[in-house]
Amino acid sequence: MNFGRRDVLRAGALLLPLAAAVSCTEQEEPPPPDPLAALAAQARADAATASAVAEAVPALADRAKAVADARGEHAAALQKEVDRARPPASSTKAAPPAQTSPPKGAAAARKSLLDALTAAEQAAAKVVPSVERYRAGLVGSVAAGCASLREVLA
């Protein structure tokens, strides 16, 4: 009954050099994407949506403008950190977010902003536990900012 475990260990020992050999051939793999890059893109898209809402829906103009301003600041700070950590080639400017047409009507527009802020808060909160310390502060403030912006729209 007790041979299985030892055999597994032996098999594992045989696999180790193989695994090392395989990883050597993968050195050309690009590094994994910076998790803050996705948060920055989300912030840029939210800022664009909120700006469009502010223009299209007078009843929400002030509050949507507040969301647009804050999400624009989030995008800038997150992108700055992404670029600092991994300086971009001069040609790879962040793509501007696609033009979005905001939902017609105050209620639908408000809901679309609230949903976007909830998604952004959750995405940031997911990143906070595992990033470097100074990034945890920045991303934590972005998450708390998104929650607060929902309160602005309440």
Place this chain on the structure above:
Amino acid sequence: MRHLVQPSSGGKKLAADSVDAVQSALGAEHAALWVYGLVSAFLPDAFNAAVAEGTTAHRARRDATERLLADSGQTPRPAEPAYVPPQPVKDQKSALAVLVVAEADTTVGWRAVLERTDDANLRRTALEALTVAAVRATRWRRAAGEVPATPAFPGQPAK
């Protein structure tokens, strides 16, 4: 089964370099509780529910933070006997203003914890505390008619 008594936090000790930040966050919770006790006399009944909610939340956070420190062999920093508000509290306007300050100070305290720990669980706790304080600060700023009702980066110390 080496340990007969498990500490309530699950036995995870605070790293030494996180302790000061957690003690400061605890200090902000103490101060916020004191402020919530102070303001109720200056606010109309319409604010009772919000004051009660804030009081309950800060008390729970204070207790949990004291346990966290005690479980790590640290003496939780006690509350001061009294605090000096940045401006005298004498009416609704000044009461709302000091609530905003108390919540904003709390966000600064917990964001600082985020930047001084690698422990994922403590980061989650700190983010939760930062977020709920930021939302309450926003609520009080709105009640006071302050614009903007939230900074873009709650908890980021003023530069």
